Amino acid sequence: MKIAIGNDHAGPEYKKAILEMLSAKGYQVTNYGTDTTDSVDYPDFAHLVATDVATAKVDFGILICGSGNGISMAANKHQNVRAGLCWIKEIAVLARQHNDANIVSIPARFTSIPQAVEIVEAFLSTDFEGGRHQNRVHKIACS
Structure with a gap:
């Protein structure tokens, strides 16, 4: 499985722990995030990850910022990104099962590092249920 990960200055330690888990499981990872706590602009990283997901260069994306909101808002500007x-x-399980989410956004200031790793593991190991959810997911795309 191919994964793209991006983070701003709130997430370097989270990313490090997540990368260790992903590596241990044999995932291929493209790292777009910063490795320092120096202030950066989260949309720069969100757009890189979202582009990889939208173009099917990777299977899933992981984004990390302080609240998780801004980085997911930026990613959701891309067609075919959820x-x-x-x-x-x-x-995370419901985002995959019901919404066919293809990027997980993690709020570093509101989760612990072990929680973040657990969230990613749950996200990547859960399948989309389809069925009654498929039509709803189709309606998310406005074009």
Whole structure:
């Protein structure tokens, strides 16, 4: 599985832990995020990850910023991207099962690092249910 990950200055330690887990599971990862806590603009990283997801260069994306909101808003500007803000693993499971989310957005200031790793694991191991949810997901795309 191919994954793109991006983060702003709120997420370097989160990204490091997530990358360790992804590496241990054998995932191929493209790292677009910053490795420092120096202030950066989250949309720069969101657009890189979202472009990879939208063009099917990768299977899924992971985004991390302070609240998780701004970075997912930027990613969701891309056609065929469904970035879900997930602060607990149960939300990550539902984002995949019901919304066919292809990017998980994690709020670093509102989750612990172990929680973030758990969220990513749940997100990547959950399939879209389709069925009654398929028509709803289709309606998300406005074009």
